[in-house]
Amino acid sequence: MRFLMLIHDNPRRWEHPTFAQHGSPPEDIARWQQELDDLLAELNDSGEYVSGLPLADPARSRTVRVVDEEITVVDGPLAEAKEQLAGYMVLDCASWERAEEIAGRFPSSRFGPIELRPVMFASGAEM
Amino acid sequence: MSAQAYDELWRELTPQVLAAVVRRYGHFELAEEAVQEALLAASTQWPRDGLPNDPRAWLISVAARRTTDLLRSEGARRQREESVAVLAGSPPDVSGGDDTLTLLLLCCHPALSQASQVALTLRAVGGLSTREIGQAFLTPEATMAQRISRAKKKIRDAGTTFELPGREEMDERLDAVKRVIYLVFNEGYAVSSGEALQRGDLTREAIRLARLLHRARPMDGEAAGLLALLLLTDARRPARETEDGRLVPLDEQDRTRWDRAAVAEGVGLVTDALRRFPLGPYQVQAAIAAVHDESPTARETDWPQILALYDVLRVVQPGPVVELNRAVAVAMTDGPKAGLAALDAVEDDRVIEHHRFVAVRAHLLEMAGDPAGARTAYERAADLTTSIPEQRFLLDRAARSSGSGPSQG
Structure with missing residues (x-):
């Protein structure tokens, strides 16, 4: 099963790649970095890691809509929420339980929620 | 020679050449790189200058030369004694038998995760490019490249020798090989209009690997069963999907479009295996597929026999x-x-x-x-x-x- 793992955090404080908080003690940051490295190595070996990207501050985003066939562009994120999308990962896991475990081990889950969404496919087997 | 004929030749020779070089020098990673380079050289020279008398020997000697070059530079970098020792040795035997099975077993090493076994098998034995494997598994090439290179490193770290495992370990390894082939097939069998081409290649590749395994282990009833199962399932492919990509369930498929030659081969294989060898899950699943495939219409399907086979399958698997x-x-x-x-x-x-x-x-x-x-x-x-x-x-x-x-x- 494939999942899109959406990593949310407060843009005021995130610091890639572990989403450590501004001003976090260096020893904590080092530990989170190690946890992240271990997790990524494990996911690479198991084939569960597919892809992923960190995102820039939502202040840099632009929201596009088409109103009356006219494109309108507004600076800033879609929703003014405290938590914003900070990055994503695509995972290929055997079960929901495994995906939840991985999300729980991602260092930033301490600071912001992680949402798991199953991914749709263009392929399928005869039924 | 057509491009397709070359492609088939690469596919056949790659594992044999790689196996010969790994057997001689032992460095899986370097050997793999060297074989890729030898193939690249062949792909430009052969169409221009014509096929060498013995393409396999040609590739082995080019790959061997390249491996010693790579070992030399690595040796210089790391001051490796073993590399120096190897350089003093003789070139690999180009006349020897087919080591493809040994290579297949090496790729399904228990130190590797199943995903890594699959990727490495397709790369080393199947001769697929990292890009092709990535596309087939809907995974970015970079991710797949990293998975394959980590797998090769793990094999090196495990200190694996290029020898056939002992009898007991052999059975486990053969099971792992079958699982990998089955997984490759399943991945390719999922219908998909957009990616149909790449994924169809995977089922072909799985059947080729299963055939190779069956040829190398003719007394393994489950190897025969696996090949039969794949053939009998793949035979229905032409009827499984409409032109606009809609799935057609088994009972509504146009059975005249099924691949009769594949059905006949699969039925022959499973019938023979069931008669001669101990029963196993691949054989039972193949037998079930055979009942479906041999039925002229959905209505005439021998369901009591299928039920009886499922009653056996739920015991063995x-x-x-x-x-x-x-x-x-x-x-x-x-x-x-x-x-x-x-x-x-x-x-x-x-x-x-x-x-x-x-x-x-x-x-x-x-x-x-x-x-x-x-x-x-x-x-x-x-x-x-x-x-x-x-x-x-x-x-x-x-x-x-x-x-x-x-x-x-």
Whole structure:
């Protein structure tokens, strides 16, 4: 099963790649970095890691809509929420339980929620 | 020679050349790189200068030369004694037999995860490019490249020698090889219009690997069973999907489009294996596929025999998927009510909310004359699936069950 793992955090404080908080003690940051490295190595070996990207501050985003066939562009994120999308990962896991475990081990889950969404496919087997 | 003929030649020679070089020098990573370079050289020289007398020997000697170059530079960098020792040795034997099985067993080393075994097998034995493997598994090339290089490193770290494992370990390794081939096939068998080409290649590759394994281990009944199962399943491919990408269920497929040669070969293989060797799950699954494939129409399917085979399969390989398929056979033999009862008897939480389970329930409710229940279940299954063609199929069924469009809410 494939999942899109959406990593949310407060843009005021995130610091890639572990989403450590501004001003976090260096020893904590080092530990989170190690946890992240271990997790990524494990996911690479198991084939569960597919892809992923960190995102820039939502202040840099632009929201596009088409109103009356006219494109309108507004600076800033879609929703003014405290938590914003900070990055994503695509995972290929055997079960929901495994995906939840991985999300729980991602260092930033301490600071912001992680949402798991199953991914749709263009392929399928005869039924 | 046509491009396709070259392609087939590469596929056949790559594992043999790689095996010969690994056997001689022992460095899987370097040997693999060297073989790729030898293939690259061949792909430019052969079409221009013509095929060498012995293409295999040509590739082995070019790859061997390249391996010693690589070892020399690595040796200089790391001051490796073993590299120096190897350089003093003789070049690999180019006349020897086919080491492909040994290579296959090496790629399915127990130190590797299954995903890594699959990737490495396709790369080293299948001769697929990292890009092709990535495309086939819908995974970025960079991710796949990293997985393969980590797998090669793990094999090196495990200190694996290029020898056939002992008898006991051999059986386990052969099981792992079969699982990998089966996984490759399944990945390719999933219907998909957009990616049809790449994924069709995977089923062909899986059949080729299964054939290779069967040839190398002719007394292994499960190797025969696996090859038969893949052939009998793949035979239906031409009828499984409409031109606009809609799935066609087994009972509605145009059986004249099935690949009769593949069916005949599969039936021959499984019949022979069942007669001569101990029973195993691949043989039983192949036998079930054979009953379907040999039936001239869906109506004439010998369901009691299929049910009897599922009763055997649930003993040799118990699991929720077997129970699910068995419930269909029960319904076709003893009626939909009996099938629904068999479905209700499955208490595995992992499958009850699985879309396939719900879809089968919907189908049995439809058979039992409960269109409202069937529609609800089809819609539920459509919500649960993550496959776009399956969702389309299930929503079509839901609409058919109600005689109108999907229900609101």
